[in-house]
Amino acid sequence: MAEEAQKEKSMILQKEMISSLFSDLSRAKELGKKVCYTFIPGNLSELIRTFDMLPVYPEINALQSAMRKKSAAYIKEAERNAHSEDVCTYVKCDVGMLMKGNLGPTGEKIPDPDVLLLSYTGCFTFLKWFETLKREYPDAKVIMVHTPYQENGEMTPEMTEYMVKQFKEEVIPQMEEVTGIKYDEAKLQRHLVLSAEAEDLINKIFQTTKHKPSPIDAYFAGVYYIGPINIGFRGTQQAVDYYKELYSEIQERIRLGLGPITPEGEMKEEKYRLVVEGPPNWTSFREFWKIFYDIGAVIVASSYTKVGGVYDLGWRHDPERPLEALAEYCMNCYTNMNLPQRIDLLKKCIVDYEADGYVTNSIKSCNSFSAGQLGMMREIEDSLEVPVGFIESDLVDPRYFSYSNIKNRLESYFQMLDQRKKMELEEV
Amino acid sequence: MKKYYLGIDLGSTTSKAVIIDEKDVIIGRGITNTRANYKVAADIARDEAVYDARFTLLANKLKTEIDSKPEFKRYMEDIKNIFKYRQFKRRMDSLEVKLKETASAFTYENKDAIVAELAKIIEIIRPQIRNEFVNENLGSKNQFFRDIVSERYNAELEKVDKALFEPLILTFDKSITPIENEMVQFNFKELVDESMKTLEEKYEGLVDQPEEENKEDWYYAELNAVKNNYKFVESSLKEHIEVIADEDIQISNMVGTGYGRALLPFPEDCIKSEILCHAFGAHAVFPNTRTVLDIGGQDTKAIQVDSHGLVTSFHMNDRCAAGCGRYLGYIADEFGISLNELGPEAMKADKETTICSTCTVFAGAEVKELLHNGEKRPNILAGLHKAIIQRAMSLIARSGGVRDEFTFTGGVARNQAVIKYVKQMVTESYGEVTMNIHTDSIFMGALGGAMFARRNIDIDLPEKKKKTASKEMPKIGKEKAKI
Numbered sequence: 001m002a003e004e005a006q007k008e009k010s011m012i013l014q015k016e017m018i019s020s021l022f023s024d025l026s027r028a029k030e031l032g033k034k035v036c037y038t039f040i041p042g043n044l045s046e047l048i049r050t051f052d053m054l055p056v057y058p059e060i061n062a063l064q065s066a067m068r069k070k071s072a073a074y075i076k077e078a079e080r081n082a083h084s085e086d087v088c089t090y091v092k093c094d095v096g097m098l099m100k101g102n103l104g105p106t107g108e109k110i111p112d113p114d115v116l117l118l119s120y121t122g123c124f125t126f127l128k129w130f131e132t133l134k135r136e137y138p139d140a141k142v143i144m145v146h147t148p149y150q151e152n153g154e155m156t157p158e159m160t161e162y163m164v165k166q167f168k169e170e171v172i173p174q175m176e177e178v179t180g181i182k183y184d185e186a187k188l189q190r191h192l193v194l195s196a197e198a199e200d201l202i203n204k205i206f207q208t209t210k211h212k213p214s215p216i217d218a219y220f221a222g223v224y225y226i227g228p229i230n231i232g233f234r235g236t237q238q239a240v241d242y243y244k245e246l247y248s249e250i251q252e253r254i255r256l257g258l259g260p261i262t263p264e265g266e267m268k269e270e271k272y273r274l275v276v277e278g279p280p281n282w283t284s285f286r287e288f289w290k291i292f293y294d295i296g297a298v299i300v301a302s303s304y305t306k307v308g309g310v311y312d313l314g315w316r317h318d319p320e321r322p323l324e325a326l327a328e329y330c331m332n333c334y335t336n337m338n339l340p341q342r343i344d345l346l347k348k349c350i351v352d353y354e355a356d357g358y359v360t361n362s363i364k365s366c367n368s369f370s371a372g373q374l375g376m377m378r379e380i381e382d383s384l385e386v387p388v389g390f391i392e393s394d395l396v397d398p399r400y401f402s403y404s405n406i407k408n409r410l411e412s413y414f415q416m417l418d419q420r421k422k423m424e425l426e427e428v
Numbered sequence: 429m430k431k432y433y434l435g436i437d438l439g440s441t442t443s444k445a446v447i448i449d450e451k452d453v454i455i456g457r458g459i460t461n462t463r464a465n466y467k468v469a470a471d472i473a474r475d476e477a478v479y480d481a482r483f484t485l486l487a488n489k490l491k492t493e494i495d496s497k498p499e500f501k502r503y504m505e506d507i508k509n510i511f512k513y514r515q516f517k518r519r520m521d522s523l524e525v526k527l528k529e530t531a532s533a534f535t536y537e538n539k540d541a542i543v544a545e546l547a548k549i550i551e552i553i554r555p556q557i558r559n560e561f562v563n564e565n566l567g568s569k570n571q572f573f574r575d576i577v578s579e580r581y582n583a584e585l586e587k588v589d590k591a592l593f594e595p596l597i598l599t600f601d602k603s604i605t606p607i608e609n610e611m612v613q614f615n616f617k618e619l620v621d622e623s624m625k626t627l628e629e630k631y632e633g634l635v636d637q638p639e640e641e642n643k644e645d646w647y648y649a650e651l652n653a654v655k656n657n658y659k660f661v662e663s664s665l666k667e668h669i670e671v672i673a674d675e676d677i678q679i680s681n682m683v684g685t686g687y688g689r690a691l692l693p694f695p696e697d698c699i700k701s702e703i704l705c706h707a708f709g710a711h712a713v714f715p716n717t718r719t720v721l722d723i724g725g726q727d728t729k730a731i732q733v734d735s736h737g738l739v740t741s742f743h744m745n746d747r748c749a750a751g752c753g754r755y756l757g758y759i760a761d762e763f764g765i766s767l768n769e770l771g772p773e774a775m776k777a778d779k780e781t782t783i784c785s786t787c788t789v790f791a792g793a794e795v796k797e798l799l800h801n802g803e804k805r806p807n808i809l810a811g812l813h814k815a816i817i818q819r820a821m822s823l824i825a826r827s828g829g830v831r832d833e834f835t836f837t838g839g840v841a842r843n844q845a846v847i848k849y850v851k852q853m854v855t856e857s858y859g860e861v862t863m864n865i866h867t868d869s870i871f872m873g874a875l876g877g878a879m880f881a882r883r884n885i886d887i888d889l890p891e892k893k894k895k896t897a898s899k900e901m902p903k904i905g906k907e908k909a910k911i
Contacts, residue, residue, distance in 0.1 A: 374826055381741060381828070390826075392746045402746075408687070409744060412701035416739045419704065423738060 010246040017228055017238055019106055025054050026108035034114040034179050037133065037140075040308045041368075042120030042147055042330035046191035046235040046317070047171070051179045055232040056110055058129065062093035064105040066282035066396035074100060075397055088125045088365045089397040091132070098136060113140040114178050117171075121147050122336045123368040143174050147330045153341050155331045163327035185322055191235030192319040198229055201243035203311040208250050209300035209353050213270035215253035217260040219299035220289040223280060230308035262293040271296030272417050275349045277303045277376065278361040278369050283398035291407050295414050301349035303342070306334040312345065335368045342372075343379050350386055357417050359389040359410075366395060387420055389413035431680040434477070435877025436470050437702065438462060438688035441725030441753055442839060445473035446874035447481045447677070448882060452712065456481030456677075457871055461572040462725075465609040466691045470684070475614070482616055482672050483508055489668045493661075499653035503627070503661040505568075506654070510623040510630075512567030513558065518612055519573050520557070524550055526603040534595060542595045545588055549596070553580040562630050569768070574608055579766070617673035624662055631658045681884060683877035687726065700880050702873050703731055703742045709876030710835040711737030714864040718831035721820060721850070722872070723840035725753040728820050730827035743827035750788045751819030753840045759812050762792045763805065770809060774845035777810030784815070791815070810845060817849040821857065830858040841869035 028035050036053040038044065040060065048055050065071045074096025075089060081099065083092050097103070104110045116130045116137070121144070134142055145166050148159045172183045205225060209218050216222070225246065233239035259267040263286055274292075276299050281288050292299070306312070310332055317325045334342065350358060358380055360373050374390070381388045391409050394400035430449065437444040439462060447456035458476025462469045483504070493500040527550065531543045557580060560566040566576070581600055585593060631654060654661070684692035685705040692699065702724075710720045711733050720731040726749040731742040745752065760767045781803055783794055791812065798808050824830055834854060840846050851863060866872065 378828060385740075387739075388741050390741075390743060405744075405746065408701075412703040412739075412742065415701045415704050416742075419738050423736070 010242060010249055013238075013242045013245055014224070014227055017233055017242065018231070021054070021232060022104050022106040022108050022110075025056065025104065025111055026106075028054055028111045035111045036115040036117050037113040037130075038117040039120055039123075039126055040230050041122065041333040041335055042145075043230065043232075043308065044117065044119050044171075044326055044330070045232050046188055046195055047167075047175070047326060048117070048232070049191055049235055050184060050188040051175045051181050053115065053175075053179060054111075056113065057231055058094040058133075059090045060231055061097060061104060061110070062090040062396050063282045065093050065097055066398075067285055068105065069283070069398075070097075071283060071396040072398050086365065088129075088367075089395050089400075090366075091125060091129045093396045094129070095132060098133075112137050115175070116140050116142045118142070118144045119147065119171075119330055120333060120336070121145070122149060122333070125367065141174055141178050143171055145171060145330065147336060149336055150331060150338050150341060153338050155328055159331060160324050160327045163330065164323045167323050167326060188322045189319040192317045192322055192325060194237060194240055195235040195317040196319070198234055198239040198243050199309065199311045199316050201240065201247055202226070202229055205243065205247050205250060206301065206305065206312075208254060209273075209298075211254050212273075212354075213257070213259040213267075214273065214298045214300050214353075215250050215258060215260065217262070217267075217289075217293075217299050218305060219276045219280065219302035220262075220285075220292065221260060222299070222302055222305040226305050226308055260293075260298055262289065264290075264293070267293050267296065267298060269296045270298050272357060272414065272421075273298055273300045273353065273355045274357050274359055275299070275301045275346060275353070275355045276359050276361060277346060277373060279304045279307075279363055279366065279395060280361065281393040281401050282396050283394075284401045284403060287403055288393075288401075288406070291410050295411075297414065300353035300355050301346075303334055303346060306345075308333065310334055310337070310345065312348070339372045339376060343376050346376065347380060347384060350380070350384055355386065356421065357387045357389065357413070358384075359391070359413065362390065362392045363395055364392060364400065365397070387413070387417055389416075429676065429678055432481070432677055433878045433882040434474060434679045434682035435705070435874040435879070435881060436473060436682065436684045436686075436692065437705065437871075437873035437877060438466055438470055438684065438686040438692060439725050439839075439873070440687045440727075441757065442870070443469040443473040443686070443688075444871050444874040445470070445477035446871050446878045447477045447679070448875070448878045450882070452879055452882065454868070454871075454875065454878075455484045457868065457874075459570060459870065461574060462688065463574075463608050464605065466688045467693055468609050468611050469688075470692055471611055478677050479511065479614075479616060480508075481677050482675070483511075485675060486665070486668055486672045489672070490664065493664065497653065497657075498650040499657040499661050500664075502650040502654040503658060503665070505565075506627055506630075507620070507623050507665075509561065509565050509567035510626050511619055513561035513626070514619045514622045515612075515614055516557070516561065516573060516576070518614065519607065520554065520577070522610070522612070523577065523603060523607045524554075526607050527599055530603045531595070531599045534599075536595055538591055538595075541589075542592055542599070545592050546596060546599060549581060549584045549588075552584055553577070556580055562626060574604055575766075578604070617669065620669055620673065624665070627658065628662070631655055681881040683881040685873050685877045687724075698881070700877060702727075703729060703744075704739055705873045705876030705880065706837055707731045707733045707739045707742075707876065708737050708879055709872035709874075710837050710864075710866075712875070712879055713866055713872070714833060714835050716833040716862070717835040717864065719824070719827075719829070719834045721824060721834070721836050722838040723753055723816070723820060723836075723846070724838045725749075725757075728752050728823055730820070730824040732828050732831065741827055743823050745819070745823060748787070750786055750791070751816045753838070755788045755791070755816060756812070756840065756843070758788050758792060759795065759809075762795050763809075771813075771843035771845040773806050774809035774813050775848070776806040777804070779807055779810070780814045781807045781811035783808065783811040813843070813845040814849050816840075817846065817853055820850070821853050825857075830854050830861055833862040833864055834858075835864040835866075837866065837869045837872040839870040841865055 024031060034053045035056060036048050037056045037058060040057055065074055071093045075092045077096035077099050078092035083095060102110045116133055118126055118130050176183055206218055208215050228239045228242050259270050274297055315332055317329060360377050362370050362373050377388050391406050433448050435446045441462060443460055443462045445458040446454055449455055456477040457480050458473040460469055460472040487494060487504055490500060494504060527546055531546050585596055683698050683700050684694045685700050685702045689699045706722045707720050711717045717733060722729045728745045729742055732740045734740050756770055757767055760770050781798060783791055795808055836850055847865060
């Protein structure tokens with residue numbers, strides 16, 4: 001029972017944080033706070049906080065809508081308003097939600113944006129998304145930062161300098177103008193100290209999957225764990241406290257030799273350890289997860305939990321170089337890494353966490369993720385000789401989740417892993 | 429007692445069953461169309477495989493005679509065919525009752541005319557089908573009860589009065605489904621006895637036929653031999669039939685696979701993915717297989733296997749089944765020809781018409797348009813066959829390409845036009861590889877299942893396999909081609 005109570009504590013903390021954010025958002029005017037819409041990859045949470053703004057993440061709203069089974073209606077609304085069937089379903093879900101009154105996950109209205117901050121340009125859809133929102137909110141100020149792609153697999157001083165210049169000349173002056181608040185570098189630095197602390201903690205949390213059995217699922221539960229650090233709490237004491245609590249709960253699970261918690265209780269037997277590439281499906285999240293935990297498959301690492309920042313390789317926000325740190329942060333998100341870098345990172349995960357297999361969930365309407373996935377999979381399969389699996393679904397459009405097809409493929413994949421494991425055992 | 433193992437592959441179009449012995453040799457095969465009641469489909473396929481197994485055992489006992497005497501060879505072929513007719517007849521009896529019952533229950537004003545017309549149709553098609561079975565080997569053509577009856581019934585419907593057309597269609601539709609989903613128990617011995625009687629009638633009635641030019645000499649040699657000696661063959665057969673009919677075909681273990689596997693009333697550990705079964709079956713028959721392409725009713729699978737027959741990766745079509753076997757079925761319907769005629773017709777083409785393969789239904793509309801514009805039927809069919817293979821090639825590429833040797837399985841692998849384009853496109857993209865196609869390609873999944881069953885579902889380790897499987901390949905025809 002002890003771990004149940006502890007488990008609840010981190011969940012309660014997270015729930016409180018999220019509801020306080022949405023409550024503040026619904027009272028933004030009252031509180032005299034400006035509202036900044038931005039995206040998770042390359043999100044400048046600390047800078048937004050430095051200017052006392054409240055963040056809104058349209059793609060988080062979209063996935064929350066999907067989990068609350070509202071995305072189908074929102075997407076239909078967007079399509080009725082001439083958004084094509086092929087458009088990214090996050091966009092359509094967000095646009096539909098806006099058209100239906102912009103009520104957030106807590107049922108409170110999400111305020112209109114004062115700023116549309118696009119700090120990651122690796123996803124072309126993001127640009128178009130904010131172009132659409134700009135038409136809906138003509139008074140909002142659009143601030144755009146061009147984030148150079150790590151084409152050569154590195155962040156050069158020139159690239160950092162190029163971004164810092166944009167922060168100094170474009171972003172900061174415009175934020176000052178919107179908020180009427182003067183840029184305070186010391187304040188930003190204080191946030192960055194706390195960011196680095198939370199980043200250390202989340203990195204340690206995701207490394208606990210090295211244990212056998214793994215105490216957590218780094219994908220299906222991982223998407224909850226990355227919540228606070230990604231949706232505006234990075235750089236706050238609240239985030240640090242949450243991750244400390246979560247880490248200690250996980251430590252307790254390790255001490256007791258427990259496996260991950262699933263919606264149907266604790267996973268009893270860890271049969272397969274997997275690394276997953278690609279976002280999950282949100283409309284049938286539980287059913288999707290269940291296919292894995294029913295068979296005893298635990299995800300020991302996933303690329304999706306790195307979209308808001310890659311901390312595995314030692315990079316942290318450096319308070320001593322505040323704007324350079326923000327620049328590097330934007331450039332260092334998972335989808336801004338080139339394919340060889342991503343392959344290396346995934347291979348490192350497979351080796352470090354002793355994974356038995358590698359599964360790609362390809363999202364048809366997401367170019368950022370899907371481009372190159374097959375090539376990456378081939379490379380990983382060839383170099384590590386690890387069994388690979390490939391399934392396809394969608395982010396938030398329930399029409400594109402075919403349960404029986406996905407289950408059929410995953411069942412075949414698990415049986416393939418099973419064969420392989422028995423074979424290896426025999427060889428030993 | 430000998431042990432046997434059963435594999436059932438419940439596909440979206442057909443259900444297949446294979447029985448193997450302790451040396452992985454196939455002794456029985458059964459196939460039927462998949463229907464609403466999966467259990468019935470699986471049971472029918474299994475029963476057919478058991479009957480087939482009994483015939484195999486019988487043939488083994490008479491091996492010396494069959495090898496040396498043409499009348500034995502001919503008689504064995506004929507009796508299997510007639511045996512199928514006797515099963516067909518039982519089902520047809522039930523269908524006839526059901527059809528009449530359905531029509532009598534109508535409240536149409538012209539009910540009497542409907543009932544009368546129905547009786548007339550039945551009277552025409554029953555002897556027609558009997559003749560096709562007894563004299564034209566319909567039983568060897570792998571056609572299913574539903575297809576056989578509906579083809580003849582529909583042909584007669586074309587001739588009836590307009591006012592009767594709709595009600596008679598309805599009569600058939602309402603009657604066939606319950607009959608098809610009903611399990612009929614047959615007694616092997618009884619059916620064999622009946623078959624022998626039918627054969628007696630057939631052989632007695634044979635008069636010396638004038639020789640046709642397109643028939644080989646051996647055809648008449650066999651025919652004349654059986655005509656003169658059937659009584660002797662019959663008595664030899666009777667010596668063994670009691671034993672064979674009573675032999676307990678003890679199924680020691682079984683594995684279910686295929687699209688409908690989860691619905692089979694099998695214990696959980698007896699259900700296996702079709703990916704693994706197809707790969708295992710294909711690899712057992714062709715041990716150098718590294719890439720398997722299986723085109724089934726609604727799934728196309730590209731599977732990569734290692735030297736032990738273990739799957740290393742696979743890719744399946746997603747979202748849409750255009751380009752799978754059902755696509756061909758739909759197209760055959762559009763042309764009003766049977767599935768078996770598609771391939772030969774496409775082989776007559778002088779070029780391939782370009783046809784979109786993204787949607788089966790749209791392809792149907794495209795076909796109509798092309799026909800209307802005067803495009804030749806074989807060319808359109810060739811284009812359709814090519815379109816399917818283009819989709820399959822894309823899946824193969826996604827799964828990692830073709831590695832030597834390449835084995836092609838699934839129901840579609842019997843279609844000559846499909847084989848032609850697979851060979852052509854594999855060679856174009858991957859150069860010369862050895863391509864294996866088994867005459868029993870449609871049974872590969874069921875064979876893999878049976879082989880897993882024999883191994884108690886555990887994987888077959890290479891050491892074990894060397895001692896058993898690779899030495900005793902299933903004794904069935906193979907086609908191996910260097911392309």
